[in-house]
Amino acid sequence: MTQRVSSQLEIFQQDAAAPDPWAAFRQVERITVELTQRYKYSLGKVSRFFLELERGRFFATTCGGCGKTFAPPRPLCPRCLQPTKWRQLPGTGMVETWSTLHFSPGSNADVRALTPPYVFAYVLLDGADTLFPHLLKAPPAQARRGLPVQVAYSEGAVSHPIHLMYFLPRDPKEEP
Amino acid sequence: MRAAPVIAAVGATPVKAEHAASSSRDLMAEAVLACLADAGLADLSAVEQGITSYESDHFNLQMTLGAVLHDTIGMIPKPNMRIEGGGATGALALRAAWAQIQSGLCASALVYGVEKNGRGLSSRSANQLFALSADAEWEMMIGGTYTGFYAAMMRAHMAAYGTRETDFAHVAVRNRHNASYNPLAQKPMQITIDDVLGSMPIAEPYKLLDCSLLSDGAACILLATEDWARAHCPRFRQRPPVYFAATGCGSDTMRLGDRYPHISNFRAKREAARQAYAMAGIREPRREIDVAELYDSYSGVEIQAVEDLGFVAEGQGGAAVSAGAFDLSGDLPVNTSGGLMGRGAPVGATGILQAIEIAQQLWGEADPRRQVAGARRGLTDTHAGIASISVVNIFERGD
Numbered sequence A: 001m002t003q004r005v006s007s008q009l010e011i012f013q014q015d016a017a018a019p020d021p022w023a024a025f026r027q028v029e030r031i032t033v034e035l036t037q038r039y040k041y042s043l044g045k046v047s048r049f050f051l052e053l054e055r056g057r058f059f060a061t062t063c064g065g066c067g068k069t070f071a072p073p074r075p076l077c078p079r080c081l082q083p084t085k086w087r088q089l090p091g092t093g094m095v096e097t098w099s100t101l102h103f104s105p106g107s108n109a110d111v112r113a114l115t116p117p118y119v120f121a122y123v124l125l126d127g128a129d130t131l132f133p134h135l136l137k138a139p140p141a142q143a144r145r146g147l148p149v150q151v152a153y154s155e156g157a158v159s160h161p162i163h164l165m166y167f168l169p170r171d172p173k174e175e176p
Numbered sequence B: 001m002r003a004a005p006v007i008a009a010v011g012a013t014p015v016k017a018e019h020a021a022s023s024s025r026d027l028m029a030e031a032v033l034a035c036l037a038d039a040g041l042a043d044l045s046a047v048e049q050g051i052t053s054y055e056s057d058h059f060n061l062q063m064t065l066g067a068v069l070h071d072t073i074g075m076i077p078k079p080n081m082r083i084e085g086g087g088a089t090g091a092l093a094l095r096a097a098w099a100q101i102q103s104g105l106c107a108s109a110l111v112y113g114v115e116k117n118g119r120g121l122s123s124r125s126a127n128q129l130f131a132l133s134a135d136a137e138w139e140m141m142i143g144g145t146y147t148g149f150y151a152a153m154m155r156a157h158m159a160a161y162g163t164r165e166t167d168f169a170h171v172a173v174r175n176r177h178n179a180s181y182n183p184l185a186q187k188p189m190q191i192t193i194d195d196v197l198g199s200m201p202i203a204e205p206y207k208l209l210d211c212s213l214l215s216d217g218a219a220c221i222l223l224a225t226e227d228w229a230r231a232h233c234p235r236f237r238q239r240p241p242v243y244f245a246a247t248g249c250g251s252d253t254m255r256l257g258d259r260y261p262h263i264s265n266f267r268a269k270r271e272a273a274r275q276a277y278a279m280a281g282i283r284e285p286r287r288e289i290d291v292a293e294l295y296d297s298y299s300g301v302e303i304q305a306v307e308d309l310g311f312v313a314e315g316q317g318g319a320a321v322s323a324g325a326f327d328l329s330g331d332l333p334v335n336t337s338g339g340l341m342g343r344g345a346p347v348g349a350t351g352i353l354q355a356i357e358i359a360q361q362l363w364g365e366a367d368p369r370r371q372v373a374g375a376r377r378g379l380t381d382t383h384a385g386i387a388s389i390s391v392v393n394i395f396e397r398g399d
Helices: A045-054 B024-039 B065-072 B089-103 B124-132 B136-140 B146-162 B165-179 B192-199 B226-232 B236-237 B267-280 B299-308 B317-322 B347-361
Strands: A005-011 A028-035 A058-062 A085-089 A090-103 A116-126 A130-138 A149-152 A165-169 B006-012 B049-053 B078-084 B107-117 B201-203 B217-225 B241-252 B292-293 B377-384 B391-395
Touching: A028 A116, A028 B136, A028 B267, A028 B391, A045 A130, A045 B192, A085 A165, A090 A130, A090 B201, A116 A149, A116 B267, A116 B347, B006 B024, B006 B226, B006 B236, B006 B241, B006 B267, B024 B065, B024 B107, B024 B217, B024 B236, B049 B065, B049 B165, B049 B299, B049 B347, B065 B078, B078 B089, B078 B217, B089 B217, B089 B241, B089 B347, B089 B391, B107 B226, B107 B347, B124 B146, B146 B201, B146 B299, B165 B192, B192 B226, B217 B226, B217 B347, B226 B236, B241 B267, B241 B347, B267 B377, B299 B317, B347 B377, B347 B391
Parallel strands: A130 A165, B049 B078, B049 B107, B292 B377
Antiparallel strands: A005 A028, A058 A085, A090 A116, A090 A149, A116 A130, A149 A165, B006 B217, B107 B217, B241 B391, B377 B391
16 A cells, blocks of 8 residues: 655635634644555356456356346356356357446546547347346447447457457358 | 334535545545434444445545445444445435335444545546446447436437427526535536537537536435334434335446437436335425436436426426426426535445435425425435436325
């Protein structure tokens, strides 16, 4: 943890005409504190999803009870409360809804490397029953509901394994 | 069931982009003192329980702030608990106090909420921290933002029902206008639909003026049995009693994508409303509710809310909003306070501020320019995240 402190002194005026009960407390010091933390944590039972991305494969989970396929994967079916099974999907699908973001939250190095505007899309993957959110690396004008897309896999190091993948537009006539 | 608790007294600080001269505990103490003055109580000796309402340890740079604030106002050694439920925090805290009083655990509870979300952090840091209240691994790390999640949801609403950008711009214009009649409000503005449409894009289809505010502020409500309030609060006896008549709470998946195929609206909100209406005996909410404070975190969210609360059928919110149904001159005025867009949204205080607005409306004490004539029943609507938790509270004038 690193910490730096700087401060400045300011006097704040009360704007109301009434007598200020806090008049003796209006001299205020403002400080800046910086805290930086490094977190080490386990991805737990969804780890295989990220490990498969390293091999260029997209995995979801399917519930043996109700048959629902979850992408992102859920190790526990919330309806049947039983363990799901891993299942590879082809990684093709269609945009269901999206937003063009004009500001990056800078959540990690991969996000900071994005140049806004960029497209954040919810994709219905073939074989899945839920929408998978990720970046669609395409000009914002190209984004539309029903746009065929496919999972693409990143080269090189990433700041979080979710960035081992992203979506690209797909020519529906081509085999994935 | 026992008779519903009453709102014995209320207090709040002004809502500002920054209360630069005040820490969170300073702000909260000012709201509590205002509430005591409103109650006509000299001190807190008769009040049995304290419930602390704040959302974020990160923004306030203090964990267990409940204990800190309880100590600050001299409530020790009485019971305290801290309630957190994202944007629904304040409404959940009131619901918790409702349950404690209904159960007989106590006859009086002070619910106090505070947040310093305004200028303490850069908007990029604020966005990152708020995004942590999404599913961190699957939504936040990708580079998603709350504005983006809500925007994608609104885009689905537009695709399903033909809702137009001008419809949600109407909300942005009206709520900021309403704020000009609220002396507590952070950012009253007189703007036009074109101003909203022409403002800077943030996450399409949402523009800057479709977004609500980051705020500093505190609010406090003293909730009690009617007998307790009559015995202890001189001011209560001079007002028509306002009962906290009903409360509902619903939930939904964390991730929007897991709600497929129904991603245009808030299931949790429908469930919360269903429970609250059943408890209050409401069958036709549009006709039986006189005034409502809705969770307008983004302009389009209010359109989704009027549908999910049953004021109009799903898909008809945009047209009804644009027709002025929910304006001060409409048949069911909403966000008379200015809402999150005009009054502001200090998260832990937001749900409490909404209930204060409804209390003032039912007492007939709102500024005449925003007072809903003859209002007898009001509703507050808040949610966490993109409505992973939703709370609907209903208040009624009893005389």
